[in-house]
Structures are given as structure tokens and as C-alpha cells.
Amino acid sequence: MALDISANPIGQPVDRIDGRLKVTGGAPYAYEHRLERAPAYGVIVPATIAKGRVRAIDAAGAEAAPGVLLVMTHRNAPKQPAFGPPRASARFARARPYLGDDRVRHWGEPVAFVVAETFEAARAAAALVTVEYEAETPALGLERHLKAAYAPETINVGMKTDTSEGDFEAAFAAGPVTVDATYHVAQQHHMALEPHAAIASWDGDEVTVRTSAQNVANTRKALAATLEIPLEKVRIMSPYVGGGFGGKLGMRAEVVLAAFGARALKRPVKVAQTRQQVFSNVGHRPEAIQKVRLSATRDGRLTGVSHEVWMQSSPIEEFAEQTASSTRALYGAPSILTRHRLVNLDMQGGEPVRAPGEAPGLLALESAVDELAHKLGLDPVEMRILNDTQIDPEKKVPFSSRKLVECLREGAARFGWSDRPKAPRERRDGPTLIGYGVAAAIRPNYLGPCAATVRVAEDRTVRVRTDMTDIGTGTYTILAQVAAEELGVPLKAVTVELGDSRFPVSPGSGGSWGAASSASAVLDAARKVKAEMARTDEARVFEATGSVKGMRETQSYKDFSQYCFGAHFAEVAVDEDTGEIRLRRMLGAFAAGRILNAKTARSQMIGGMIWGVSSALFEEAVVDPRFGHVVNGDLGEYHVAAHADVPNVDAFFVDEHDDKANPLGAKGVGELGICGAGAAVANAVFNATGVRVREFPITLDKVLIG
């Protein structure tokens, strides 16, 4: 039977279909779901040493406090499997025991869990738990422990730890023009607006956890493994996620402890980590030292690129950020060397944080490229164009699409790059120095195996289901757009249901693969439904499950190297007396395949760019080497960009359709915006002041000293 064909919604700047619910408070986040039975409230008691063991816990005061239902410590917590070795192949699905033994492995690790009738009662009682520690001397401080650095087997997403194309050392020795610079990037945190939270409830031997997860299938596996119960007995629901950025890829303490509490008390238990706890319990972008060496001919052709990284990791769980990985593909130099080394410190391990690898790596690489252009007296835009390549220097295959040059050219034109101050300290505005900066963006394009169902009811309304999550990116909306276009129904006729482990499995939100993977699965399901509908005149319900294979099973990911590209342009003003750096305007030009929703995609880019500005200028978690805690562990003192810091940030996409990426021709946009954004700002600061700050974030004291 036939459907009406309406306008093509894919690509249109459609408002979020869940927008109204969100702004009216109708979209429940993890801590807000209302269940039939009133929940009890759990509060986590964190460790206050970095390493050692709990010698004694006095819970009597807490147990006797009004309203308290349960105080759990390692002495009465359920038996759990051991965490196991620091490396695991499926790390987000592995068991994560909490309160499993008396060891303290990092500051902030939960040592007790208090559940009471109200949140206030639980918090007051938590303060009454006294813990006696047997402290050991922790290893803290990256620089101090560099000698203990080791090479991991692989780095994040299974990439090679080291690579070497050509003979870099020979090229570097031959020069004739070289840059050898060491950069330092600070520990940074996800700081999603919504903290980690969960509500667990049991029905017999089945547990349902409503939580804030980027990937419900992994959370389900991890919880089943931790509770040692069959996967079918666990249901995870995560319909709305108030930001994830990588911090909610893995299951955390609140999920496990809520499940224990609810099982023990036979009633729902809800738990949220405090903002301070989020700083010590969900991972972070590890602090790193990056040495970048470049060699080039006098006309600006790169002859060698080397990028070596030393970063913090943890003896509990290894995480090697792929910081130098995009250096393998960004420029067409005949020799490229990259290396990653880890230093174990007694802290929680690192985690992916928006654009793991590229965000800190490009801060260093794209600063170094700017240093080289300055040394050579070349326009940094032209020098980048000169070193463009259409063949991936590492994989030796063509790029599926690569519009870096178009982004640089079009971005430069729209930004007014030709009007730039050519030399540092050349332009002033009153008491400030004005500088322009540019940097390139690169980010791999991924595709994960995904399934979805599409159902067309008798009244022609459409329902889409997948366990995919919308972490604020706009997934609900783009999936509705894809289904509506393929089925030729109005957008209003489509309902999208996400984030329930009872729905078909997706790869979740992460790595910028979410949109392409889930939209491809929905497209496939919609096509199947349409085909079935075309075969009959019956007015009945049609339903089909569609899927897409992951990139590992997809030939075009072997034949082609797949990345997204972009270019950032920034203008800053630096106060000559105080060193205060203020962004004046910023423009990003991006090539990311077919854009599914012009509005939400642009929001993604701008959000990423703002974070890039923030990470270059403000964000630094200071770990006290005497204690092992994040000293400035709250949003008052861990500075993220405020509105006044990002007055004029804009982004646009160059036209692209990448038919090698997936059936839709779309690529990931979630992380691309942050890639290189900070370097454009850093380069603008240099252009303004003549001071090259290699220690990020670039705070005013560093500019003043230089």
C-alpha cells in the first residue's frame, strides 16, 4: 500500500523533537524517574587517602541515625568477582566491584554506602561514618615518575602504540628547518551537567536500573557480571542523558550500589554522585607531556613529523589515550614517528573524554605546526595546504573523503584571514593586543554494528526503537527525520524510543559513531518496511528490524581511510597589563559527510569548539601530590568557559556526501568541533603577544612571564 510523499526532512534544521519535554521538565533524567514505590536514598562515602587499606570502619553512629536503613561497607557488601587485570578487551562490559575488599586504590573510591528514608538523612548519616586507614605512600606526580614509563600493548580503540614511517631521525637531523617543542596538557574532566545517577529496583530476581548511560548494552553486561546474574535478569533504561562526553561509557559505583541497596532493602534505591565525587570516580583526560618534533624544507614542506606522549595511567585499570594517533594521518610527511608511554600513578585511570586523542594531541601538534610556519615566515593556512595529502600516510590507502583544504580556504575567506596581523604584537585595540590563529581538525569516522526496529501502525504512525542513547546530541530528532523521509510520512507521525536494553542493540553514543550507526540501521529497517508495504494492499501493522554492520566487517573501511576534517579560526584580545586572554570570535569550517540535521549538527560543532577554547584557556584539575585528590574539584574553581568567554562562535559545513562511510553518506560530528579548536586559540595568543605558552591551560600568569 502507498504512503504520502512529503518534503525530504533529512538535513533540514529541524528543532529537537524532545526539546519541549526538556525545557518543560517533562524529560526525566536518571535521578528523576518516578516509580510506584517511594525510593530510599543512597549516599556514597569516599576514601580520603590515595593508597592503603581500611583498618577499621565505625558505622554505629550512622546506623543509629534517624531514618537510616542500611550502611554498607566492605564487611557486609555482597561478594563480587575481582576486578581483574588492568587490561581487558571489553573494558566497558567487565565486572566492576565496589566495596569488594578493604583496599583503597585512589582518593575518592567508595568505602561505605549509606541508605536512608530521605536524601538529607542519608547525607547526614554518611558524615557520621568514621574510617581508620592504614595509609601507604602513593605514587603521585607525572613528572616525578617518568622513569617508570612503559609502553602499553595497544592504545585506546586497539590502535598501535608506536608507529614509524620512513626514517624520522634522519629527516630531523637533515633539517634544514626544525621545531622541537614539549607541551604539557593538564588533567581535565567531563563535567556533564547531569551527575552520575541511578535508581535500581528489583522484581524478584530481576533488576531494572534507570541511569545515565551512553551505552545501555555495556552497562547491562557490566552490571550482570558484577552481580553475577544472567544478562536477561538485568534491564537498563537511559532515555535521557544530561551529557556524557565519555564519562558515562562505563558503569560506575552508583549503579552497582543502588542495585545492592535495592536488593537488600526490597525497595527502589536512588543514588547520585556529588559534583566532588564526579571528579574522583568516573575517570578523566589524563595529564600528559607531549614532545613534538618537525622538520621541513625552507619552502614549508614537512620532511618529518614526530609526536611522543607520556601520560598518567593507573595500576588498577590501564587507559592509553590515543593522543598522537591523528598525527599519523593529518599531514603527508615522508617520515612520521609516533609513540605512547604510560606512567602508573595511584589515581583513578583515565577515560575517553570528548575526542580522546585528538583534543589534547592537536593542541600540541597544531601549536608546533604554527611554530614552524612562524619560523619559516609562511602563512600557516598555506603551509597546511602545502602539506595536504589524499593518501593516508600510515595506512597507505586513499581517504574516503578529505576536504581539509576546502575547509581551510573557505574558512579563511569567511573569517577574513587575509586581514590577519602578520607578525606578533602587530595589532592593538586600546590596551589589548589582537591576534589571529588557525588550526586544523581531524577525527576518525567510525561505524558500529547497530540494529533498530521500525513499526508502521494501521493509522500510519511510525515507531522507531533502538537501545541507542541521546546524550543531548539530537539522536531522537535525526532518527525521526530518517524514518520520516524514507517512509514519506510527516515528522510528527514518528515516535522514537531509545535507551532501553529491551530494544535492539546499538553501539551507544561515543566516538561520534552514534548518528551514522543508528541512522543507518533505522534506514535499513524503514526500507524493509516500505518494501513489505509495497507488496500488499492490506491495512495492517508492518514491522521490520534493520541493521548495519560495524566498520570491522565493512570493506570500505579497509579500502579507504575514514576521517572527518575541519579548520578553526580564532581572534583573541590579550590585555597587555594583566595578561587576560579573551576570545573575540571564532569560526569553524567542517567536512563531515552528509549532515542529517543542520541545526543539531551545528550545535555539536559549536559545543565542541567552546570546549576547545575552555581546555586551552581554563581547564586544569590540580592533583595534590601529597594527598592524591583534585584540589579544585568543584565547578567554582575548576573553570569551564562561561558565557562571557565565548561571545561569538560560529561554524559551518562544506558540502560533502561520503558514500564510503555508510548508506546515508553521513559521518560523525560529535567530537570534531573540539579537535584543534584549542590550538587555534593558542596560536592566536602567540600571534597577539609573541609569547608561546606550551603549558596548557594558557592562564594569564604564563602570558605575563613570557
Place this chain on the structure above:
Amino acid sequence: MTPFTYERAIDAAAAARAVAERPDAAFIAGGTNLVDLMKLGVARPKHLVDVSRLKLDTIAESEDGGLFIGAQVKNSALAADARVRGAYPLLSRALLAGASGQLRNAASTGGNLLQRTRCPYFTNTATPCNKRSPGSGCSALGGFNRIHAVLGASDACIATHPSDMAVAMTALDAQVRTVTGDGATREIPMSGLYRDPAQGPEAETVLTHGELITAVRLPPPPPGRQVYRKVRDRASYAFALVSVAAVVDARDGQVLGGRLALGGVAHKPWRVSEAEQTLGAESRPEASFAAAADAALKGAHGYGANDFKIDLAKRTIRRTLADAAGVSS
């Protein structure tokens, strides 16, 4: 947060009495600082006396041509008041440079003066801190002390007072009015409100337990142009690394005199009379601003991460005085 009881005071003397009677009682006004500290377990009052609805929320002109600001006037209302903006723009600017719109709507004049330090070891009950737990040591010494004091500090404590408003009030020679439980009132000059940390950092002001701030009196404004300059790590919503409140009386390019107070550098707004005396003492304005900067930072001492504040403060003083004098460098 430990459980507490709560009462709403009916008048100022009764409020003072209610707190004075119990060593574990505290006043609460806007609560923007106290409630945070209670959640963190840093402040543990067992009884709160809410003074936010006392009829101390008006701004009135005083007979000498100054202003009389009730302790419950909100920061946003004070900043927006036409008389304040007209005659004391320094105060208005300082207030607007602080916190955020939402916080200023809740924060009171009295509470702002008595807000506690933002030292991150003070707010973390798991680290030693002499201010929070006398005798336990000062973690900021040898720790992360970027926001800490370079002037007037002691080995017992190097914390700063975080208020912007208080810096402007100090430069304006404000007087703080109080009442105690027995109905006695007194007036304390801003310059005498905060105690030297060497005398024990746990007590920050000369106020006694139960002494309620009822008002702040501003004398008529000093002659000259007023400028408040706050230097901070991001463009808004951050405490001052260094702030400068300057009043400069200049005519025809000639500096006649002025006032100068610094924020973010000490346990209290820092005002040095020698620095003010240099204003007008030199014939070239730039020379007198440089002399004032040097005099203001005399004896300054950094603790590592905050060393930069000394030079930053001098630079900011020179520039702010020049701005106030209308001589752009």
C-alpha cells in the same frame, strides 16, 4: 550536612540574642555561602537564625550626605540603586563583577562581608586546615596556592578574603554597624573589621558570637573618579586573582590625591596609606602610580603558585590608577 533547627527572627536584637544564647547557632541571610559550607560539612551549626526578612533591606540617605545600607539589601539591589551608581560607581562595579546574577539576587550586604575564604583546603574536610580545624596545619603552604595571599599572611594561614564588595567599601571608608544580644550597638570601620590571621585564622573578624551586622554606612564619596578593576581567570563568574579599587582626583592632568584598595591578595581588602600618599606627591602621574603600586605591595611574599600575583597586582594598580585619572598610557 548535620541536622539543625531553624527560626526566623522578628527583629535585629532578638536575632542577635538568639544566636548569642547558643554557641552552636549561626545567622543565615541569603545562604549562598553558609549552605554550601554546611553541605560540605565545613560549617555545622545546630541552630539557624534567619535574618533575611528583618526590615534591614532599605538604602537611605544619611544627614552627612552619605548612604545608609541595610544589611539585608541584596547585592543586585545595591548595585542597581541610582544613588549608588551615581555617587559610588566603584561599589556598583565591584558588586556586578562578583558571582552571578542569580547569586547576587540572593546574597545580602551583611553576608557578603562575612563570606568565608575560597581556599580549597578549607572547603575540603579531608585535608588539614588551621582555619577550619585549629592546629591541624595549613595545607595551602606547600600546596596549590594560586588563589592565596601575598600580603598580610602568616604561616598559620595564607587564605584570602574573596569579596569584591568589601574592597570597594574599604576604599570608600565604609563603617559597619552592629547590634549584640544585649541591644548594644557599635560602628566598626571596614579597615578594622577583619583580624590578622597570625592571631588565629579561625576567627576572621572582630565580631563577637551573636553580633549582627545591621547596616553599612558610606560617608560622602571622596572627590575623584572611581574605577574597579577585577582580574580573573575567566571573563565572568570567577573570584578575583587581583582586584583594584581606585579613586583618583585629577585635574588638568595633575593628580591631586586618591584612594586605593586591593582584593584577592590578603585576608582582607588591602589598603595602604603610604600608597595613597604617593598619589599627587609626584609631578608625573605615571611616576606616582608606579610609586603607589610599589608602596601597596611592600613586603609582599609569594608561596609558589601565587608568586605571579605580586607583579600582576602592581601592573593592575598602575593601569587602574591611570584609567581613573583619565591618563591612558
